[in-house]
Amino acid sequence: MNGRATGISRARRFTDHIATAVAVGRTALVLVPLLLVLGYMLGKGATSLNAAFFLHSPLPPGETGGGMAPAIGGSVLLLIVASAMGVPLGLGAGIYLAEHGRGTRTAHAVRFTADVLNGIPSIVIGIVLYLVLVLRQHHFSAFAGSVALAMIMVPIITRTTEEMLLTVPDALRDAALGLGIPPWRTVLAIVLRTAAPGIVTGCMLAFARIAGETAPLLFTAFGNQFGSADPREPVAALPLQIFTYALSPYDDWHRQAWAGALVLLLLIAASVTTMRLFSGRGLRGFGADGPS
Amino acid sequence: MVPSVPEPGSTPDTQAPDIQVERLNAWYGSAHTLRDVTLHIPARQATALIGPSGCGKSTFVRCLNRMHETGAGTRVEGSVRLGGLDIYAAAQAADIRRRVGMVFQRPNPFPTMSVYDNVASGLRLNGVRRKRLLDEVVEHSLRQAALWDEVKDSLRTRSGANLSLGQQQRLCIARALAVEPEVLLLDEPASALDPISTSKIEDLIYELKTRYTIVLVTHNMQQAARVAERTGFFLDGALVEFDETKRIFTNPRDRLTEDYITGRFG
Numbered sequence: 001m002n003g004r005a006t007g008i009s010r011a012r013r014f015t016d017h018i019a020t021a022v023a024v025g026r027t028a029l030v031l032v033p034l035l036l037v038l039g040y041m042l043g044k045g046a047t048s049l050n051a052a053f054f055l056h057s058p059l060p061p062g063e064t065g066g067g068m069a070p071a072i073g074g075s076v077l078l079l080i081v082a083s084a085m086g087v088p089l090g091l092g093a094g095i096y097l098a099e100h101g102r103g104t105r106t107a108h109a110v111r112f113t114a115d116v117l118n119g120i121p122s123i124v125i126g127i128v129l130y131l132v133l134v135l136r137q138h139h140f141s142a143f144a145g146s147v148a149l150a151m152i153m154v155p156i157i158t159r160t161t162e163e164m165l166l167t168v169p170d171a172l173r174d175a176a177l178g179l180g181i182p183p184w185r186t187v188l189a190i191v192l193r194t195a196a197p198g199i200v201t202g203c204m205l206a207f208a209r210i211a212g213e214t215a216p217l218l219f220t221a222f223g224n225q226f227g228s229a230d231p232r233e234p235v236a237a238l239p240l241q242i243f244t245y246a247l248s249p250y251d252d253w254h255r256q257a258w259a260g261a262l263v264l265l266l267l268i269a270a271s272v273t274t275m276r277l278f279s280g281r282g283l284r285g286f287g288a289d290g291p292s
Numbered sequence: 293m294v295p296s297v298p299e300p301g302s303t304p305d306t307q308a309p310d311i312q313v314e315r316l317n318a319w320y321g322s323a324h325t326l327r328d329v330t331l332h333i334p335a336r337q338a339t340a341l342i343g344p345s346g347c348g349k350s351t352f353v354r355c356l357n358r359m360h361e362t363g364a365g366t367r368v369e370g371s372v373r374l375g376g377l378d379i380y381a382a383a384q385a386a387d388i389r390r391r392v393g394m395v396f397q398r399p400n401p402f403p404t405m406s407v408y409d410n411v412a413s414g415l416r417l418n419g420v421r422r423k424r425l426l427d428e429v430v431e432h433s434l435r436q437a438a439l440w441d442e443v444k445d446s447l448r449t450r451s452g453a454n455l456s457l458g459q460q461q462r463l464c465i466a467r468a469l470a471v472e473p474e475v476l477l478l479d480e481p482a483s484a485l486d487p488i489s490t491s492k493i494e495d496l497i498y499e500l501k502t503r504y505t506i507v508l509v510t511h512n513m514q515q516a517a518r519v520a521e522r523t524g525f526f527l528d529g530a531l532v533e534f535d536e537t538k539r540i541f542t543n544p545r546d547r548l549t550e551d552y553i554t555g556r557f558g
Contacts (some may be wrong), residue, residue, distance in 0.1 A: 103364055171400035175464070177362055179414035179471055180390030193404050205324050 005205040025041040038265075045262030053263075058225055058241075062107060064252045068260050070227040074142065074235035075267065078221060079211055081231060083148035086153030086210075087203055093154065094161025094199075099187050111162070114155040125151050126216035140234035145221025149210040156209065160202025164195040200279040204272045211268045214239035306506070308474040308505045309337040309375025311356060317369035318351050318360055325351045327529045333522075338497055338506040340520035340537065342513055344557070348529040349509045350397075353477045356507065357392035358385040374475070382420075393473035397480040399460035401452030401467070407434075407443045410452040410463055414471035429470050437466035439495055458489025466498065474525055475505040494519055511551055517541050525549045 052067045059066035071120050093110060101107030125148050133144040176186040192199070217223075222234040223244065238260050245257035311333040319324035326348045333339045341349040354360040355368055358379060372379050373497055379388045387532055401410050409416075411430045420426065430447070434440040439462040443450065461481060468476060478497065482490040497506060497519045510516050516523050525548075526533040533540065533549045544550045551557060 070513065169400070171396060171398060172402060174359065174362070174394075174396060175467075176401040176413070176417070178357065178359060178394040179417070179467065180386045180388075181414065181417045182386050185417050190402060190413075194402070196404075216446055264316070 011160055024229055028150070028281055039261050041258065041265065044255070045260075048259035049262065051111070051254065053259055055141065057227065060185035061248065061253075062250060066235075066256075068238065068241055068256065068263070069250035070224055070234040071238045071241035071260065072263060072267075073227055073229065074224065075211070075238040075264070077142055077229060077231070077235060077265070078145050078149060079207070079271075080239055081142065082153060083207060086150035086206065087157060089150070089159025090203075091161055091199070094165065095187060097158065098164040099191065111159075112256035114158045115129070117151065118155040120166065121215075122148075122213050123215035123218075126219040129216070130219035139232075140220060140222035141232050142221055142228070142235040143231040145217045145237070146231070148211060148220045150214035152210050152213060153206040155182065156206040159252045160205070161199050164198035165191060165204065167198070168194045191192040196279060200275060207271060207275075208268050211271075212239055212264065215242050215266060222235070238267070239289075297487045298507040301420050307315075307375075308336050308452045308503060310505065311375075311475065311507075312373040313356075316352070316355060316372065317368070318348075318355055319367040320351075320363065321365040324357065325529050327530045331524060331531055331534050333505065333507060335375075335505050336433040336502060338501040338508055338519050339507045340510055340516035341526060342510060342523060343526035343532075343550075344552070345511075347524045349524075349527040350479055350530075352526065353394070353479055353507055353509055356475070357389045357394055358475055359389070359394060359433045361385065372538060390414075390471050391473055392475040393468035393471065394477045395461070395464050395468050395479065395481045398484050399457055399464050401455070401460050401463050403451060403453040405452055406448045407450050407452055407455070407463060411466050411470050414467060418471070429472075430466075433466040433470040434463075436500070438492060439463060439466055449547050458485050458488075458492065459491065461485060462496070463495060465493075468517075469500075473504070475507070476500065478506065478508045479512060480509050482515065490515075513541070519550075525552060527552070 035070065037128065052065060054072065055065060055069055056065070057070055058068070075192050093114065096108050097111055129144050129148045129151075133147065134140055137144075150233035171192060172190055173186060176190040177183065181189070217237050221237055221240070223240045224234045224236045228235050242257045242264070244261045245253040248254070305521070313329060313331050313333070313335065316326055316329040317324070329348075329352060341352065351360060354478045356372060358381075360366050360368055366379065374388070374391065377383060377445075387440065402413060405413060408430055411433050415426060415429060431444075432463060439459060442459060443455070443463075452460065455463060461484075465476075465481070482493045485493065494515060500506060501519070503548050508516070508520060520537050522535065523537040523540040525532045525540065525544075525546075527548055533544060533546045534543070540549060541553055544553065
């Protein structure tokens with residue numbers, strides 16, 4: 001509202017308002033499904049959440065009550081073992097692509113493989129591991145499930161790590177090398193640290209993705225009515241349990257499936273938040289932004 | 293037990309070495325960017341290198357501390373002797389880079405680190421842990437770089453990227469000085485800075501050259517004339533002329549040098 005409001009500036013302001021309205025509208029449109037899912041899950045699942053749900057094993061079909069303790073424990077076990085394998089491998093491959101193999105044939109091959117692996121349907125990965133691991137060991141196992149999940153994780157982490165490392169300007173590598181800092185230390189202490197927020201986000205995306213995977217677990221972790229913390233045994237997992245319960249004819253199991261979905265979501269949210277807080281420490285306040 | 297790191301301020305005063313370069317050639321892939329350069333850079337003086345963009349002067353200084361080889365597809369031939377030590381035949385690249393510090397054209401402080409951590413980074417990442425020693429070196433280096441008074445109250449709370457551009461460049465100089473090099477390579481250190489920051493950097497070079505051997509790449513001929521004892525003129529990867537600064541600017545031997553300094557090209 002300045003005094004020199006000419007026809008042109010009025011037209012521009014009008015266009016500006018339209019553009020803003022369109023952007024806000026589309027943002028709302030994106031948020032609607034998310035809020036619907038969250039609200040529906042809270043409404044359906046929260047009522048079935050009680051102590052027994054977290055502490056008890058499932059009861060035989062048709063009986064009311066029982067809980068998902070084995071599935072919760074199994075999911076935690078699967079995710080920890082899968083992350084322990086997938087995160088270091090993905091990070092290592094990403095560092096190789098961005099820092100050591102730039103422009104080499106090997107790097108092209110690795111990148112291509114990662115992209116193809118990223119596009120393979122997760123059920124295919126499950127079947128492959130069924131053939132490679134489960135059949136040879138003659139039993140389903142948490143370990144096989146974790147390997148399947150790790151295989152989904154690796155290409156995601158590899159590619160995001162590479163992309164994030166490439167955003168770190170070469171000037172910083174020059175600065176560190178020019179101080180006589182050895183190359184491996186330059187990568188770890190300077191380059192990785194500078195790209196850390198983006199890399200952590202990549203790891204969290206991969207984690208959230210595998211936390212909800214069901215298909216690859218059908219042929220590997222298989223499911224288990226009873227709790228097990230032994231990676232050599234088959235284990236239950238939340239997505240598997242939700243799948244089974246949701247398909248069942250029992251109302252109580254349907255309610256528990258909703259509760260399981262809610263717990264799975266909370267589990268992911270909690271892990272992601274913890275990781276963010278943990279990795280953000282020490283970096284906070286030193287953003288790369290200009291003079292304040 | 294205690295690493296024998298010299299007390300700050302005591303080191304390079306007397307023993308900063310000269311640099312003897314013989315028939316140095318360098319390539320980026322198939323581009324031959326440096327051709328048969330031979331020159332002697334005297335100890336504890338400032339030597340300026342001038343020439344148009346792409347003439348090879350930056351490549352030349354990057355060969356003096358083995359930074360050239362960090363690029364992909366690069367190659368170096370010839371010899372560079374740092375006080376008698378052949379840096380390509382008889383030394384580790386990292387050791388050479390600690391002895392021959394470098395400041396780049398654009399200030400490049402580590403954005404995730406505080407001012408203090410930036411200056412301490414070279415020592416820390418080379419294994420120095422003693423806090424008292426680090427404190428001393430950080431203060432001494434920042435004082436040498438004429439930045440101490442401006443940052444002493446926010447050493448640990450301010451990011452290195454949170455300073456003005458001129459301050460960032462002095463921070464980079466302090467960071468380079470903290471590892472106690474004997475030679476300082478300055479690759480157009482003031483070309484991204486305003487006139488006041490530029491004159492601060494020049495004062496600094498004037499001060500530092502009593503203790504360090506300094507090589508200054510510059511686009512700015514007045515700058516070379518103000519701070520350097522000797523000046524070399526590069527063209528198309530070759531060293532055209534190398535002499536006392538006064539002579540280069542008043543009575544050059546080579547026609548090309550004269551054309552360049554009188555502004556006929558470049």
